[in-house]
Amino acid sequence: MPRITREAEATWEGSVARGAGTLTAESSGAFGPLPVTLASRIAEPEGKTSPEELLAAAHAGCFITSLGSELARVGAPPERMTVRCVITMDEVEGQGHQIVGSAIEAAVLVEEADPAAFDGAVVAADEGCPFSSLLKRAGAEVTVNVRREGG
Incomplete structure (x- = not known):
């Protein structure tokens, strides 16, 4: 690329x-x-x-494309996905205000997917999302919760 x-x-x-x-x-x-x-x-x-809101949008957008790609890779292309991201900024002693967390909440409509393959795709999506990686390297806690809907 x-x-x-x-x-x-x-x-x-x-x-x-x-x-x-x-x-x-x-x-x-x-x-x-x-x-x-x-x-x-x-x-x-x-x-x-705010920059924090735009970061939340960027992380949600990054994760949703990563998740869609990973689900398609395991033979479970999603019919619909919704991802919400909440960025948390807080005072860190000696460092001022810092981004300390990013929480991803997602719902995925997928008719057929092996549960283990689905869970593996979620992990791979987080690992493959450049925004997740960036935030983790910066010391922020990134949490991902994906709910499967459908068959």
């Missing part, structure tokens, strides 16, 4: 405490400008996003 690069741009006006910014995926045009403020990171989002 060739080297992959993607770009996003952040802009900000005003002080961090009272200012506001936007996040844009300029290379793809897939989103943006998305509003972001300090309050959307540490208080109520009020319709604005």
